[in-house]
Amino acid sequence: QKEVEQDPGPLSVPEGAIVSLNCTYSNSAFQYFMWYRQYSRKGPELLMYTYSSGNKEDGRFTAQVDKSSKYISLFIRDSQPSDSATYLCAMSDTGFQKLVFGTGTRLLVSP
């Protein structure tokens, strides 16, 4: 079993849709949870960061962590074509230096 599981997609949605991206994990010691966005031919950029459980909102993006289910989600409201990218979840038990990444979900938002 992989330490972090993420559906590779692609996930295709129309502009304006609500997008839900998810990761499951097996290591109950993880307490730092991140979402990165990676555009084609670019490096990943940090979108959201959550410590332990709970929700965090930033504009159109909401990150949720459910440690009891070992499940994290990223919601994108009012999706835009510019949101088309690969979204990587990442997590760690010791901070940012030893992140375990998912394989990434490719999102396509059509106008």
Next chain:
Amino acid sequence: ETGVTQTPRHLVMGMTNKKSLKCEQHLGHNAMYWYKQSAKKPLELMFVYNFKEQTENNSVPSRFSPECPNSSHLFLHLHTLQPEDSALYLCASSQEGIGGPLFFGSGTQLSVL
């Protein structure tokens, strides 16, 4: 120049060549990283440097040799690579310790023939 800059952006090399990847960060960070990104695989951490000292070597083959002369520069020296080493090599930086989030460069797309 801002952020994390990697050169070259693309590299094609034969299995007997020796080449180097370069990374420079302008963020005032003191930790630097090399990651490998292969198609349909998660990012793999290769090396971590804190204050120029290597603190992590994730069982990387010796044909990959990192060098960190100061907190702003990181190199990855390559020699006698294999075709399966073809991948996107990403450099990142952060504050040391738990510190803060990783900032990535755009990567070097490496093809080994």
